[in-house]
Amino acid sequence: MIKDDISVMVQEAAARAQKAGDLPEIALPETIIERPQRAEHGDYATSLPLQLARAAQAKPLDLGATLIKHMPESAAVERLEVVPPGFVNFHLSPAWLASQVDEILEAGPAFAEVSVGNGEKVQVEFVSANPTGPLHAGNGRWAALGSTLARVLRVAGYNVQTEYYFNDAGTQIDVFARTLYARYQQLFGRDVPVPEDGYVGSYMVDLAGQAREKFGDTMLSPEGEPPPDQLGRYGMEQVMDWIRRDLSSLGVEYDNWYREQTVYDSGYFDKVMSLLREKDLVTEREGAVWFATSKLEADKDEVLVRSSGLPTYLATDVGYHYDKFIVRGFDRVIDIWGADHQGHVRPLQLATQAMGIEEGRLDIIIGQLVTLRRGDETLKLSKRSGDIVTLREVIDEVGKDACLFFFLSRSADATIDFDLDLAKQQSSENPVYYVQYAHARIAGILTTAGERLPETEDGDTALLTHEAELALIRKMLHLPELVEVMARTLEPHHLPHYAQDLATTFHDFYEKCRVVDEDNVDLSRARLKLVAAAQSVLATTLGLMGMDAPDRM
RNA sequence: GCCCCCGUAGCUCAGUAGGAUAGAGCAUCGGUUUCCUAAACCGAGGGUCGCAGGUUCGAAUCCUGCCGGGGGUACCA
Incomplete structure (x- = not known):
């Protein structure tokens, strides 16, 4: 650079x-x-x-x-x-700038690459919502952020793995299974209530209906007795399918899906407990087992094992991070959590450090929450309250690319105020289309050039001297620098702003410089190179965000 | 109470290790097309960067206090 x-x-x-x-x-x-x-x-x-x-x-x-x-x-x-x-x-130097067009064309998508990662093994874990209901709109933010950050880090030279961590056991899954069974029984006329703290969303009724279609009444236990495990497992698998499908519609695919049960089956939980005991950081009182964070820096201890004998989320998470760092050997781990998990950051940081993981190898990005509105009406996002706006609805309403662009354009530190009505209404006056239009416009120019210009030798980029041409080249040269910044700060929200900027610079060039000109074939050839380079950089930028780069609109 | 995040144009937000005259989109007003996609371009108005101190050659950015908003503060996740 x-x-x-x-x-x-x-x-x-x-x-x-x-x-x-x-x-x-x-x-x-x-x-x-x-x-x-x-x-x-x-x-x-x-x-x-x-x-x-x-x-x-x-x-x-x-x-x-x-x-x-x-x-x-x-x-x-x-x-x-x-x-x-x-x-x-x-x-x-303008001449040097012009010569960069050839470099950009030759590099192709690799133009954005920088070597700051040195092949370090990094894991990015994001969304990781439990399979107790469909993803809500807020989860889409973490999907956009996490997948884009992973792509950015790859381009920055890191060896990146993405992961989704999900509960396949534990309290919430149990509540989910009991809720499903209640809804299932109701379909057969039994007068049973949804459990207290159960999932009251209507999707549970749909799920029960699906179960009846599949199993008939064979999942029905005698009244008052617990349901077969198979019903809960079935429900959970269905929900996991929804989650995979929704993420996939955002173009988000994972390298690995990690079951919470693995932490126990592989003995990481026991291992971590004994590690913390060796450090004398475990105490017992009131029938529970505690992580003595007060011996480190906190003002209170954290429960690891409840008096009921069940481990807490924190304890499992510590075991999970043992797997990440010690077993699988990641140099760095990046977790993306919502602000509602903010209280878990320090305890987990302290626990990983107690395991001998150097501070700085675990980054926990706390993203502020998404508030959804329809005009003046604020919508709830909690799964248990029932009336949620699903990610699916948002994608269907505003479109995948607009969704990604919008979620990405805000810093993780800022809350997002998402007005569905506005997003829909503006969809044709959207920055998303503005950027994509620049790409499509270039495709149109290249097509026209193919029809109207005679075959000649390669363009000579030295002919690019117009201020608007140089401005476009300057803007393109910014991308690798931006990748470096984003990899360092873990803040990919610069990408949509850059994309918009690049598109503006291109549109300005387009107004000022005619590309396809039969009377000036040499300059046309040179400008076609410039335009092709701009298309490449635009496509690369859009690709980093997981967005499409259409040839026509 | 304590901890974390935010407060920048009418609205939604950028401002990348403190830099030179604080930016964009939308909205408002005005202009541009016999020509490669007008889903575009050009121009105008609009700001005590929440408030008050401090550090510095230099602060929207760092420190302290206050005000306002969101989140956390459970043997939930």
């Missing part, structure tokens, strides 16, 4: 200046190369002179001049300048 090249140039300049005695032998900070907001300030800039001024006991402007004096030559940089209060600005 040119940004890295410039960073190296600045370091080299500072080192040469010190060697030549023009700069005191002071410690040099990490050189940060920024993108100036204003075009007149060039393509890249460094504020190193401002940062060094105090230690070097010199004026920033003089330091800037010294850096420029010792700056290595580069074909990419046409002009350097130092400006008040002490920035060194780098202006890229």
